Amino acid sequence: DGGITQSPKYLFRKEGQNVTLSCEQNLNHDAMYWYRQDPGQGLRLIYYSQIVNDFQKGDIAEGYSVSREKKESFPLTVTSAQKNPTAFYLCASSMPDRGSPLHFGNGTRLTVT
């Protein structure tokens, strides 16, 4: 079955450490996205990539970095510069045409103490 795999499901880190969240898709989608979800808020876009080796900042990119070396993979690094990193992170993918809806992974819950 095609889908988006995020790993790990739960991640714990000490403050000051960088951490990388994995996202892999086998849907053959060109575009991939990272969202952050906090309680009581809608999803906020961190970074997105429309094609391999290219990516763009979303609404809340500060303190995060990404890479897109392969079509299937779009890892997100939460750096020590992110002031409030504890959150639920969602990866998504889509075909880059109008109305192509997002398909989401099952998320990674990051807790930084």
Added chain:
Amino acid sequence: GQQLNQSPQSMFIQEGEDVSMNCTSSSIFNTWLWYKQDPGEGPVLLIALYKAGELTSNGRLTAQFGITRKDSFLNISASIPSDVGIYFCAGQLGAGTASKLTFGTGTRLQVTL
């Protein structure tokens, strides 16, 4: 980034009741999407709407693209316990990637037996 006004924020209903929720925006959209998110999981697409006035059903779910293009509605008929979760609307204006998606803050649905 802009967020949509989604209401109600939460609701408790009896099993078997019908449910209505809506999203409103100060801006017009060309696409409306409705997602459901179960606890600890990623959102799953329920219904996609691409034309003003469009009414689309998916089983017990019916969604409408408002004629003004600034709102959308989701109805669930004869609710059952597995309807519990958070429902998100999302609007998109232009063509291209889903980077232009704006998400609502969600409606939390809880069903009492």
